Amino acid sequence: MTHRVAVTGIGAISAFGETFADLWAGLAVGRSAIRPLTLVAPSALRFPNAAEVPDYDPLRHFDEKEAQMLDRFAQFAAVAAREAIRASGIEFSPELGERTAIVLGCSGGGKSTEDDGFHHLYGLKEPRVSPLTIARSMSNAGASRVSFEYGITGPVFTVSTACSSANHAIGQAFRMVRSGEVEVAITGGSEAPLSMGFLKAWEAMRVVAPDTCRPFSLDRRGLILGEGAAVLVLEPFERARARGAKILGEIAGFGMSSDAHHITQPSAVGAARAMRAALIDAGQAPEAIGYVNAHGTGTPANDATETEAIKSVFGPHAQKLLVSSTKSMHGHTLGAAGALEAAATVGALQCGLIPPTANFTAADPACDLDVVPNTPRVAQIEFGISNSFAFGGLNAVLMFRKPA
């Protein structure tokens, strides 16, 4: 027997603050949280801005010993998971813990931990690095931390597919709940990529904007990196209803594809196949969709290719879609991107308010869709999709439904 999959808890930590309410409050008014970098000296970089979690203090969430054990990305995962689980109202008994999965996306892992260790080794010429380096930097550190806190002893793993990590993770969790393999899933993604070594690597790729992120704009100059995490709690509809939980949204389908094309160049064909796969998985026609939370990185290549892909999947209906990129506000958080965007999409359908594409200046003929420029749009929409397309040509698309 398969189940309809309800979202009953959301947690988020982002450039807007340390709760989902902070994220939604920013997105709902179209405010961009892209600001000057403070975690590293921006004078050493070609780009001065990022979407940092403001004034983050680990000791508000962890004691000193715990904080020492956890890289920033793993802390973010735990902070978002705590909020999501609290919101869901689920108490984990040992029995339920065994029937619960944790699937989190993470692209880079503990980059600042590695960077710091290697600075001691190569820069300061010290002969050794901290013995906590591996435990802090491994990409599953966040998922494991959440499992310890709640006694989750079912399937726990991390998915790492660059910018599609969180969508792939949520998709796996969705399918495990839908099939009945687990009773509850804690899923999303986290990332803390703002270390100098990793930022230098992004600088060398020449895809980061020197000003801000302007998805679908004629004068877009690239992405803006961000950090954070978002976590969703998933469970079958009947379980949520039986315990009187508030259903925030539904995951209705999931589709994946690979471009098998190029390590960095996007492909409209591959992206379109993932969107079609999500529609087929949900058993919905293209005309059922009203909103697309776009991958929308703000690079010249992505936004034009994504537009082409959307038009090929939706045909004439593409012109009726509302398409927005919330990366214009919370930045591109890599392995957390799909998770923050899932939270945004659930919020949009639930509230009947579509977050805009912020920082929009001028229309690009190559991006001729309704990209909800700058101003949020009131719209009652039943189905929305959220796109993630990764370097390496790996595409993952989630479909969400407004709570019944």
Add this chain to the structure above:
Amino acid sequence: MPEDLISRVTGVIASTQKIPPETVTIDKSFEELKIDSLDGINILFALEGEFDVDIPDDAARSIRTIREMVEGIEKLLAAKAQAAQK
């Protein structure tokens, strides 16, 4: 354009692309040499090292031919020489 500058630039491109130097001539386009966007930024990185210059992202984006690449480096070297005189 000075011949030695052309040969240094084409030499860097050939060694980055792992192709015979004689195939990289001034009138070739990136497309003809099968240089894609990722190859392009890898070449820019090597040229920055070779000439000790900083190639801005926006300038890099519009370059499509070997000739434009040599001209771009020539301009950056002239600007660097001028800055050094001040």
